[in-house]
Amino acid sequence: MSAPLIEVRDVGRQFRVRSGLFGQPKRVVAVDGVSLSLKPGEVLGVVGESGCGKSTLAKVILGLLEPTAGEVLIDGKRLAGLDRRERAKLIQPVFQDPFSSLNPRRRVRDIVGMPLEAQGEATAGEVRKRVEAMLERVGLDPSMGERLPAQLSGGQRQRVAIARALVMRPRIVVCDEPTSALDVSVQAQVLNLLAELRREFGLSYLFISHNLAVVEHVATEVAVMYLGRIVEQNDAETLFRDPRHPYTKALLASVLTPEPKLGIPETGLGDTMPDPTNVPPGCRFHPRCPVAIERCGLEAPATQRKAPALVECHLATIT
Amino acid sequence: MSALLEVSGLEISFGTLSAVRGASIEVRRGETHCLVGESGCGKSVTALAVMGLLPNNGLRHAAALRFDGQDILGLDEKGMSRLRGDRMAMIFQEPMTSLNPAYTVGSQMAEVMVRHRGVSKRAALDRAAELLARVRITSPEMRLGQYPHQLSGGLRQRVMIAMALMCEPELLIADEPTTALDVTVQAQILRLLADLQKDLGLAILLITHDLGVVARTAHRVSVMYAGEVVESSPVEQLFERPMHPYTRGLLSCVPVPGKIRRDQPLGSIPGMVPHVTSGFEGCAFRQRCALVRPDCAGPIARRKPEVDHDYLCQIAPEDMATS
Amino acid sequence: MRSWRAWGLWLGAFIVGFTLLVAIFAPMVATQDPFAQDLSRRLVPPSWMEGGRPQHFLGTDGLGRDYFARLVYGARISMLIGIATVVTSGIIGIAFGVIGGYFGGRIDDVVLFTITARLSIPLILVALAVVSLVGSSLTVVVATLGLLLWDRFAVVARVATMQVRTLDYVAAAWSAGCSQPYIVLREILPNILSPLAVVATLEMALAILLEAALSFLGLGVPPPLPSWGLMIAEAKDYMFFNPWVIMVPGMSLFVLVFGINLLGDGLRDLLKTGRVA
Numbered sequence: 003m004s005a006p007l008i009e010v011r012d013v014g015r016q017f018r019v020r021s022g023l024f025g026q027p028k029r030v031v032a033v034d035g036v037s038l039s040l041k042p043g044e045v046l047g048v049v050g051e052s053g054c055g056k057s058t059l060a061k062v063i064l065g066l067l068e069p070t071a072g073e074v075l076i077d078g079k080r081l082a083g084l085d086r087r088e089r090a091k092l093i094q095p096v097f098q099d100p101f102s103s104l105n106p107r108r109r110v111r112d113i114v115g116m117p118l119e120a121q122g123e124a125t126a127g128e129v130r131k132r133v134e135a136m137l138e139r140v141g142l143d144p145s146m147g148e149r150l151p152a153q154l155s156g157g158q159r160q161r162v163a164i165a166r167a168l169v170m171r172p173r174i175v176v177c178d179e180p181t182s183a184l185d186v187s188v189q190a191q192v193l194n195l196l197a198e199l200r201r202e203f204g205l206s207y208l209f210i211s212h213n214l215a216v217v218e219h220v221a222t223e224v225a226v227m228y229l230g231r232i233v234e235q236n237d238a239e240t241l242f243r244d245p246r247h248p249y250t251k252a253l254l255a256s257v258l259t260p261e262p263k264l265g266i267p268e269t270g271l272g273d274t275m276p277d278p279t280n281v282p283p284g285c286r287f288h289p290r291c292p293v294a295i296e297r298c299g300l301e302a303p304a305t306q307r308k309a310p311a312l313v314e315c316h317l318a319t320i321t
Numbered sequence: 322m323s324a325l326l327e328v329s330g331l332e333i334s335f336g337t338l339s340a341v342r343g344a345s346i347e348v349r350r351g352e353t354h355c356l357v358g359e360s361g362c363g364k365s366v367t368a369l370a371v372m373g374l375l376p377n378n379g380l381r382h383a384a385a386l387r388f389d390g391q392d393i394l395g396l397d398e399k400g401m402s403r404l405r406g407d408r409m410a411m412i413f414q415e416p417m418t419s420l421n422p423a424y425t426v427g428s429q430m431a432e433v434m435v436r437h438r439g440v441s442k443r444a445a446l447d448r449a450a451e452l453l454a455r456v457r458i459t460s461p462e463m464r465l466g467q468y469p470h471q472l473s474g475g476l477r478q479r480v481m482i483a484m485a486l487m488c489e490p491e492l493l494i495a496d497e498p499t500t501a502l503d504v505t506v507q508a509q510i511l512r513l514l515a516d517l518q519k520d521l522g523l524a525i526l527l528i529t530h531d532l533g534v535v536a537r538t539a540h541r542v543s544v545m546y547a548g549e550v551v552e553s554s555p556v557e558q559l560f561e562r563p564m565h566p567y568t569r570g571l572l573s574c575v576p577v578p579g580k581i582r583r584d585q586p587l588g589s590i591p592g593m594v595p596h597v598t599s600g601f602e603g604c605a606f607r608q609r610c611a612l613v614r615p616d617c618a619g620p621i622a623r624r625k626p627e628v629d630h631d632y633l634c635q636i637a638p639e640d641m642a643t644s
Numbered sequence: 645m646r647s648w649r650a651w652g653l654w655l656g657a658f659i660v661g662f663t664l665l666v667a668i669f670a671p672m673v674a675t676q677d678p679f680a681q682d683l684s685r686r687l688v689p690p691s692w693m694e695g696g697r698p699q700h701f702l703g704t705d706g707l708g709r710d711y712f713a714r715l716v717y718g719a720r721i722s723m724l725i726g727i728a729t730v731v732t733s734g735i736i737g738i739a740f741g742v743i744g745g746y747f748g749g750r751i752d753d754v755v756l757f758t759i760t761a762r763l764s765i766p767l768i769l770v771a772l773a774v775v776s777l778v779g780s781s782l783t784v785v786v787a788t789l790g791l792l793l794w795d796r797f798a799v800v801a802r803v804a805t806m807q808v809r810t811l812d813y814v815a816a817a818w819s820a821g822c823s824q825p826y827i828v829l830r831e832i833l834p835n836i837l838s839p840l841a842v843v844a845t846l847e848m849a850l851a852i853l854l855e856a857a858l859s860f861l862g863l864g865v866p867p868p869l870p871s872w873g874l875m876i877a878e879a880k881d882y883m884f885f886n887p888w889v890i891m892v893p894g895m896s897l898f899v900l901v902f903g904i905n906l907l908g909d910g911l912r913d914l915l916k917t918g919r920v921a
């Protein structure tokens with residue numbers, strides 16, 4: 003078994019927010035005690051509700067945010083101790099929003115060439131050649147290099163973002179909802195492209211998405227997050243076939259398949275939304291859990307682990 | 322019943338680019354009309370044109386543009402801004418650019434109502450808190466005091482919806498309102514919109530690329546391609562008997578949960594939406610279409626296989642069914 | 645509505661551009677020497693008025709100097725002060741604001757404190773004190789105004805930087821291994837220039853007015869330099885019987901400041917509505 007590329011050890015991240023001028027500062031628990039690892043060649047999907055801390059986790063793994071607890075190892079080395087150039091060669095992001103992920107004032111050519119420029123090793127001619135090759139590889143005409151982001155469609159911008167992430171041949175790509183802003187035919191193209199590039203360059207992905215169908219399509223392993231914690235994890239096939247945690251079950255039930263007449267599903271999760279400023283005691287899912295028992299409100303469930311499976315629920319067991 | 326919003330023969334151009342070419346759409350009270358299509362097909366600019374919010378370089382023409390029977394084509398900026406945010410409201414595709422990062426959520430929400438209804442700031446803030454609770458945001462009072470960048474994508478989207486509802490509009494134009502959300506919240510928000518629609522008789526023009534959302538929410542669907550409405554029909558007919566080759570292509574791209582083959586690439590429509598300039602002839606889909614024929618480069622007929630169902634293609638319904 | 649605003653922008657740009665051209669090509673526009681006195685021809689009225697002389701288009705001042713030449717060379721001083729002050733204060737303010745907005749935390753606290761401290765300094769009093777201590781000269785006026793007028797630059801640059809800093813392309817640049825100075829200079833700065841351009845016009849108008857005020861009080865540029873403020877000060881003794889001596893520099897000052905403000909408003913509207921994708 004090869005050593006993990008990403009190892010996240012008990013990572014936590016909190017924010018302080020103040021409401022109003024004299025309001026009490028509150029603590030937002032965005033990520034709380036998360037441990038996970040990404041092995042070479044794997045695609046680890048992370049799913050979970052809005053605000054459950056997926057992007058925060060991604061940012062901590064990218065080094066964009068300091069964790070308030072725990073540590074992150076990239077390729078066996080502590081992330082905090084990595085030189086910026088070394089780090090860039092290992093791990094690159096693709097963000098969700100194709101509008102804000104490209105600098106509106108720079109040409110596509112400069113955006114894609116930026117990581118090479120930052121390494122400061124290649125000559126201008128080499129940079130140009132590699133940028134053009136990369137643009138072609140992601141399905142963009144090299145003449146697009148002269149354009150500004152505003153002159154591209156959403157799908158094209160996302161291809162530019164992918165080109166920027168891959169131009170230096172990193173080993174890990176953190177995709178934070180890379181296709182959420184795209185429509186289906188483009189999403190299919192981008193997902194197929196990401197799958198091809200993964201094979202071609204031997205990449206590993208941390209793939210965050212709220213679209214369960216997409217995660218089911220790309221991921222080899224899936225982690226389900228709720229209020230900052232991973233509540234269930236398993237290899238993708240088992241997780242989708244046989245979900246154990248009630249939250250995972252509810253998630254799968256609320257997927258909208260393209261079948262009219264079925265109407266909008268009732269999630270069974272009630273109206274209370276998870277509030278990261280006020281994490282409930284016991285099992286953090288219990289206020290919304292359709293099958294909660296008394297014990298759930300009193301005692302936090304232990305983490306049951308049997309690789310690759312993990313579940314945190316009083317009523318679930320790993321078989 | 323007459324339509325609340327009636328768009329007919331809408332044309333939008335940016336310089337030589339024809340972004341929308343003769344699109345006609347009707348939205349009735351209490352009805353959800355979905356607009357689907359690939360990136361760059363002209364969905365957003367259609368919505369912006371209806372709101373009178375096209376960027377400066379965009380040119381708008383239409384045979385008719387009526388809101389509640391009133392012609393809004395000739396309305397000046399002042400008249401439009403009186404309608405906007407009041408009787409017709411829009412949820413924009415890019416929440417970050419339509420929420421001002423320098424002001425709190427509360428003051429931005431209150432401003433809409435203070436401007437249109439002349440209520441006090443206090444009353445407007447109360448209403449804002451009530452609406453935030455209604456779109457299921459926890460501790461609404463705290464959220465009122467936060468800045469947009471402190472909210473996650475899903476929260477921002479819900480703030481946008483709440484803000485659009487401040488003045489109880491009759492028409493809500495929602496441009497990809499659930500795109501950034503995960504499934505449970507999406508289901509809840511779509512339910513919420515459906516409830517609001519029932520309570521208030523709201524007419525909704527919903528722009529989305531998610532065919533799951535279309536299937537579950539729409540009463541009527543218009544499929545847009547390269548600035549044209551290439552197919553329009555009630556929702557069941559569209560999913561059961563799609564006619565246009567583009568509609569059929571779109572339906573094949575969706576990964577359907579439970580029927581996933583991970584080792585195979587997804588079905589996808591080859592190529593990209595072409596940039597159509599003025600004076601374009603024939604079907605804009607012909608470079609990507611598997612059924613293309615020589616006469617696809619000529620004028621295309623609009624066909625009507627069923628009442629209420631029409632599509633824009635050279636191939637007649639009876640030939641389409643067999644191919 | 646939209647056309648009126650565009651019209652304001654163009655008028656403003658025209659006034660400012662015209663004044664700038666006049667200032668640059670002053671020796672060619674004004675053929676007379678602005679310093680040459682001729683006490684035998686004091687207070688000659690403009691050429692179209694009774695008693696005017698064709699060689700003095702706008703007449704002469706109380707010392708018999710050609711008024712048109714003084715006005716034209718005065719434009720030089722106003723524009724010089726305006727631009728030099730904006731450049732100095734812009735560099736100081738933008739540096740402060742960007743550093744505070746980008747790094748946040750303790751550093752931002754220091755920046756905020758400095759801005760607050762600066763805001764609590766009464767502008768005119770300090771300017772007066774400095775000038776009376778060091779003596780008045782063009783350099784002193786520019787240096788004083790430049791060191792005082794940076795606060796609005798800092799405030800706007802700080803807020804704009806805080807907004808841009810959270811955007812994904814900055815995160816992407818950081819992940820790409822770019823250095824902090826590179827990120828600030830190439831990714832952030834170009835994207836906050838638009839609001840700063842508006843501030844620049846405001847500050848320029850303010851600097852020109854402050855110079856005029858200081859000169860009027862005898863603490864700005866020293867005579868015999870032809871500053872508009874100084875011209876107004878010198879004219880006040882004659883304004884009862886020769887109102888044009890005060891009208892000419894006064895109107896010029898008004899039109900220029902008005903033009904700069906129109907330009908600034910126009911820019912602001914352009915940036916607000918022209919949301920190009």
Ligand SMILES: Nc1ncnc2c1ncn2[C@@H]1O[C@H](COP(=O)(O)OP(=O)(O)OP(=O)(O)O)[C@@H](O)[C@H]1O
Nearest residue numbers: 017032052053054055056057058278471473474475
């Ligand atoms: N800079 C910040 N300051 C304060 N709170 C923050 C900040 N960034 C994130 N949060 C909070 O942390 C929590 C987790 O946010 P995060 O963006 O990681 O969620 P997410 O799972 O990515 O959600 P989404 O699916 O909507 O993108 C949220 O409650 C959010 O409000």
Ligand SMILES: Nc1ncnc2c1ncn2[C@@H]1O[C@H](COP(=O)(O)OP(=O)(O)OP(=O)(O)O)[C@@H](O)[C@H]1O
Nearest residue numbers: 156335340359360361362363364365366367376921
């Ligand atoms: N301000 C503009 N200047 C020039 N062209 C524009 C402008 N805004 C939009 N366009 C063009 O008009 C066409 C339609 O754009 P629109 O934003 O309506 O697409 P859309 O269907 O909403 O796509 P998406 O799903 O990506 O939001 C595109 O080709 C786009 O490039």
Ligand code: SF4
Nearest residue numbers: 604607610617634635
């Ligand atoms: S008109 Fe021709 S090219 Fe266009 S969709 Fe129909 S068959 Fe295809």
Ligand SMILES: [Mg+2]
Nearest residue numbers: 056057058474
């Ligand atoms: Mg996120």
Ligand SMILES: [Mg+2]
Nearest residue numbers: 364365366414
């Ligand atoms: Mg759009």
